[in-house]
Amino acid sequence: LNLRANNRFIFTVYAETYEGINRANIVLEAVDNGKNNLTAAEKKAVIAEAKFIRGFFHFLAAQMWKTAPLVTETAKTLQQTYKNSDPTALLQASLDDFKAAAIDLPASWDDANTGRATKWTARAYEGKVNVWMQKWNDAVVAFEDVEKNGGYELLADYGDVFASAKENSKESVFEVQFG
Numbered sequence: 496l497n498l499r500a501n502n503r504f505i506f507t508v509y510a511e512t513y514e515g516i517n518r519a520n521i522v523l524e525a526v527d528n529g530k531n532n533l534t535a536a537e538k539k540a541v542i543a544e545a546k547f548i549r550g551f552f553h554f555l556a557a558q559m560w561k562t563a564p565l566v567t568e569t570a571k572t573l574q575q576t577y578k579n580s581d582p583t584a585l586l587q588a589s590l591d592d593f594k595a596a597a598i599d600l601p602a603s604w605d606d607a608n609t610g611r612a613t614k615w616t617a618r619a620y621e622g623k624v625n626v627w628m629q630k631w632n633d634a635v636v637a638f639e640d641v642e643k644n645g646g647y648e649l650l651a652d653y654g655d656v657f658a659s660a661k662e663n664s665k666e667s668v669f670e671v672q673f674g
Contacts, residue, residue, distance in 0.1 A: 508559065509560075509563075512552050512555055512556050512563075513556075513564075515549075517566070517569055518548070519545040520549065520568055520569045523549070524569055539599045543595070543596045543599035544600065544611070546593075547593065547616070549567075550596065550620065553592070554589040554620065554624055556585065557586050562581070562585070563585060564577035564579055565577075565585050567588065586628050589624050590625070593620045594617075597621065598614075600614045600617055602614050602645075603646070615646075615668060619668045619669070621633075625637060647665060647666060647667075650666045
């Protein structure tokens with residue numbers, strides 16, 4: 496089980512994780528640059544989604560590599576490198592992004608926007624990060640909020656969770672959409 500850095504599958508996951516983080520950082524830096532016509536409400540929504548995405552990828556990096564770099568701004572050069580982070584800092588940054596995202600993300604989306612993160616997706620991920628940080632009470636609070644207020648419930652048949660006809664069901668808090 497010794498995974499080498501030159502393993503193409505590991506390299507691809509790492510590269511795509513940090514590409515996602517960089518794209519979120521680009522959005523966060525560009526939203527207030529004066530070069531767009533977004534309203535204040537639209538800016539809040541864009542910032543919330545970008546923070547969710549950055550938190551999602553930082554959390555993935557923490558789960559997979561534990562001490563992966565914490566990157567909160569765009570790379571300024573192609574050769575820019577980052578030091579590995581403290582595992583707690585990486586998880587805390589993810590938690591901070593999820594908490595910020597939950598404030599301004601909508602509680603739900605219409606059918607045309609299926610798969611986009613909601614307030615409840617961010618709250619669920621807050622719970623997950625808190626579990627990784629062993630903050631049990633905080634995890635319970637976040638999960639109970641999602642359970643009581645998010646409108647989710649378990650499907651009657653466990654097998655339906657894996658059925659393509661039941662994708663994005665009432666049990667799904669977050670599903671990545673593939674074409």
